[in-house]
Ligand code: SF4
């Protein structure tokens with residue numbers, strides 16, 4: 001039974017000799033490219049990457065693992081973000097803080113390894129919503145272009161913000177989160 005009229009009947013007819021040559025279609029495509037090259041672009045043009053198109057405040061990009069005002073990592077490796085992630089993009093290893101590490105980690109437990117596979121991530125923001133420690137946020141940064149799949153697995157070296165280069169996530173924070181982040 002047909003539920004909608006959106007399905008298309010795909011024809012399986014034999015290609016003609018001209019269609020099998022492909023050349024007419026290739027020339028048609030090249031003519032369109034040439035026309036655009038001569039006429040130039042239409043509409044508003046952004047000279048990316050020098051000029052970046054403004055994004056909506058709610059736009060979600062590359063994650064950041066926040067530190068607190070004393071530079072200690074907020075993440076306690078509770079795993080709630082990984083459980084909430086529909087793409088199973090987050091993995092971590094929990095460790096216990098030693099006496100000498102009190103200045104590095106906010107609580108007794110921390111993530112010794114925290115990785116996000118950017119090829120799996122769909123930037124839904126559920127990890128941000130699930131985090132009880134206001135430790136993970138999606139920012140307006142972009143994931144870099146890479147030439148191999150392994151480089152898309154971002155570890156703490158790329159995710160944890162630096163004390164001298166804090167990342168402003170105020171537009172992404174709810175009022176409740178703003179109160180909890182100090
Ligand atoms: S943004 Fe969504 S898909 Fe990406 S790591 Fe977070 S929960 Fe997973």
Ligand code: SF4
Pocket residue numbers: 074075076077078079080081082092130131132133134135136
């Ligand atoms: S980022 Fe948040 S939810 Fe994820 S493990 Fe760390 S504290 Fe838990």
